[in-house]
Amino acid sequence: MPGGLVVGLTWLVVCQLVGEVLVHLTDAPLPGPVVGMVVLLLALEVRRRRGHDTDRDPAVRAADGLLRHLQLLFVPAGVGVVAYLGAIRDDAVPIVVAVAGSWVLGIVVIGWTTRLLERGERAA
Numbered sequence: 001m002p003g004g005l006v007v008g009l010t011w012l013v014v015c016q017l018v019g020e021v022l023v024h025l026t027d028a029p030l031p032g033p034v035v036g037m038v039v040l041l042l043a044l045e046v047r048r049r050r051g052h053d054t055d056r057d058p059a060v061r062a063a064d065g066l067l068r069h070l071q072l073l074f075v076p077a078g079v080g081v082v083a084y085l086g087a088i089r090d091d092a093v094p095i096v097v098a099v100a101g102s103w104v105l106g107i108v109v110i111g112w113t114t115r116l117l118e119r120g121e122r123a124a
Helices: 002-026 032-049 058-067 070-083 085-090 092-123
Strands: none
Touching: 002 032, 002 058, 032 058, 070 085, 085 092
């Protein structure tokens, strides 16, 4: 239903806007969209606990629709890499170390989070 898509996209944009405002007001060293995702997660969790079917939530459906076309969102990043290839070449070693380190750290955090969530599901 198209109206559901508009409502879902509105939810996503409003949560991002709230995240941007919170970061601006608090001078938090975080990107606004990341804080917005946390706001969206909290809103969906509150709705789930109140008995709403989050699988049919407009925000979830809109996000699923965006995820189907995620590869298109990488085009601007690819263009940026090509445009700044000279600067990237000059600082290649720190960039590779930062990317590899953040990748390893991300894998470790995801592993720990998955284990914690699995323990919580078994206990419930």
